[in-house]
Amino acid sequence: MVDINNNVSGLNRTSTQSADSQLPKKELDEASFLKMLTMQLSYQDPFKPADNAQMLSQMTSMSTTRSINQLSTQMGGLNDLMMSSQALQASSLVGQDVLIPSDTGYLDEDSQLSGVIAVGAKTLSNIKITIEDEKGQVIKDMVINGAQQGNVAFNWDGTDKNGRPVMAGKYKIKASGADISGKSESVPALTYGQVESVTLGSKSLPTRVQLKGLGLIMLTDIVEISGSKNQPKEPSTPQPSAVI
Helix, strand or coil: HHHHHHHHHHHHHHHHHHHHHHHCCCCHHHHHHHHHHHHHCCCCCCCCCCHHHHHHHHHHHHHHHHHHHHHHHHHHHHHHHHHHHHHHHHHHCCCCEEECCCCCCEEEECEEEEEEEEEEEEEEEEEEEEECCEEEEEEEEEEEEEEEEEEEEEECEEECCCCECCEEEEEEEEEEEEECCEEEEEEEEEEEEEEEEEEEECCCCEEEEEECCCCCEEEHHEEEEEEECCCCCCCCCCCCCCCC
C-alpha cells in the first residue's frame, strides 16, 4: 500500500511539473525572442525577405530591454547597500547631540540648552536672544554684543531672569539683531537635541531618529553632529556677554 501511494504521489508531482512547464510565459525573454525571430526567418517569403533594418531594430530593442532590466537589478542592490550603510551610520548617533533646523529645544534637568543663531552673510550687531516656555511666557533675554556674521553659537544655562533654575521641558528660542542702519531684524535659530534611538528605514520610509523630549525627526534633517553632552564644548563664537 505504501508503494502505491508513493507511485501516485510521484505521478501527481510529475503531472503538476508538466502542467507548470506548459503554462504560457507572461514575459518575452531573450531565448523566446530569438526563437520567434528564427521561425520568422524560416517562414518568410523568399521573394519578399524580411527588412534587415527592421530585424536589426527588433534585436536592438530586445538588447536595450535586457540592459535596462540588468541595470534595474543592480540599482536595487546598490540601494539596499546604501540603506545598510546609512543604518550603520545612524546607529552611532545614539547619545550624541545633533543640530536640527528648529527653534524649539529641550532643556533637561541640571543641563543647558544650546544652539546656533543663523545670521548668515549679512552683519548684525547686538544679537538679542529671547527664551520662551511652551505657553509663550518670556523666561530670559540674553544679548551677544558686537557685530556678528555666519552661525553664532549660544548657550543657555537653564535659569530665568532672576537666576533661578527652571523646570525641564521644551523652550522656544527667538533672535533678532540690528543691521547697519540700526533697524531690528529677526534671524532664525537652530537648536541641539540629544539622540535617544534610531528607527531604521525602508524603501518606503526613511531612517528617523528619536530626540529626547522632541520626538522623531528625519535623519536627513540633521544639520550637524556635535558629540555628547558629557564632553565639554569649546564655542567657536562669542558667548552671551549680557543678560537683560
